Amino acid sequence: MTHRFILEPYKGIATRHTCPECKQKKCFSRYIDTDGKVSFPEYVGRCDREQKCGYHFTPKEYFEQYPEQQTQTYERIVRPVPPPLPTSYINTALVERSMNRYADNLLFQFLSSQLGADEALRLMQLYRVGTANHWQGSTVFWQTDTHGKVRTGKIMLYNPTTGRRVKEPHNHITWVHSIIHKEGFNLKQCFFGEHLLPTDEKRSVAIVESEKSALIASSYLPQYLWIASGGKNGCFRDDNLSVLRGRNVVLFPDLGATEDWSARISTMQRMGISVKLFDYLERNATKKQRAEGFDIADFLLEMKQPQAILQGMIAKNLSLNLLIKELGLVLIEEPIHPVSTVKRRGFKL
Incomplete structure (x- = not known):
């Protein structure tokens, strides 16, 4: 409970006055009413010269002398905090209407080129990713909670060749x-x-920043259940993290975000979440990879090439070989998830 009647805060020499007792100038602090309803006489206050003067006339003493000025309480009335507003949700019909036209979806086109059309479709449907009308070929990532209700959707536009977000002439992202x-x-x-x-x-649950990365990593490392925070600082409040209580979690931060995510670990552990941090990328990334803002999905896409191509890449980038050993990855000939029309290679532990 905060006090309603306080000594006037110092805001320059004009807020310090002559003591009515010792007559010393600029050493007397007057009491004020933070609600602005009571104006105390000039003698209600305290002298700063506690040893040489010690004058202190309190609001309580003033009200005892002038009971007609008595208020209901000497303390600020703490008004009840209004109940939190209920969470809003997106209409299910709107979500369902977006779950089609994947041939026009530029992110789907990129995922198909990397994983095969069947696998790309499986991931889009599993994670509830749709096609938006806001920009031609744009993607909408629906945020669906543990009760199956959709909180919102993030709309982004991707380059179908590189898989990178379109940021020119402006950053194509909205809600x-x-x-x-x-x-x-x-x-x-x-x-x-x-x-x-x-x-x-x-x-075990694996957390990445990017929604796209969660899709890709889910395909290549299915031993984890991949989710995305939506950003370096997203979804790390207690109410967000509560859904992970009692789970084993591995954090896969983007390059440059490792230190920030390390700071989240103590909070998560306090909530009963078993947490590990995968910092291999931060320790071993090349300058080029750092400049391009690589995350775990980018590394996995580089390593998905056939063995001959992969070996050539390793010769040029020794960190790839270290990452393979770090994750215990084994190149396999058959796809991790059965697909009907496209054969692809994947990784397993």
Whole structure:
């Protein structure tokens, strides 16, 4: 509880006055009412010269002398905090309408070129990724919580050849809740892929920043259940992390974010989450990889090439070989997930 009647804070010499007792100038602090309803006489206050003067006339003493000035309480009335607003959700029909037209989706085109069309489709449907109309060929990543309710959708535009986000002539990223202009919308974000947590409570959870990275890493390292924070600082509040209580979690930060994510570990452990940090990328990345902002998915895509090509890449970049050993990756001929039309190579532990 904070006090309503306080000594006037120092805001320059004008806020210090002559003591009514010792007559010393600029050493007397007057009491004020932070609610602005009571104006105390000039003698209600305290002299700063505690040893030589010690004058102190309190609001309590003033009200005892002038009970007609008595207020209901000497303390500020602490008003009850209003209950939190309920979380808003996106209409299910809108989500379902987006779950098609993948042939026009530029991210789907990139994933198909890397993983095969069947695998790309499986991932888009599993993670509830749709096609948006905001920009031609754009992608919408629906944030679906553990109850299957959609909190919002992040819309982004990708280059179908490189898989990188389009940032020219401006950064192509926006939010569904901003576009629909729903009055009184109360956004509470959740992890991308969070809806998958109840489907497998034993598998270790891997957290990355990027939604796209969660899709790719899920294909190549399926021993983890991959979710995305949506950014370096996203979804690390207690209410977000509560869905991970009792789980084994591995953090896979982007290059440059390792220190920030390391600072999250103590909070997560306090909440009953077993946490490890995969910092191999930070320790072994090349200057070029750092400049391009690599994350775990970028490394996995580099290593998915056929063995001959991979060996050539290792000869040029020794860190790739170190990463293979670090993760215990083994190149296999058959795809990790059965596909009907496309044969591809993958990795397993």
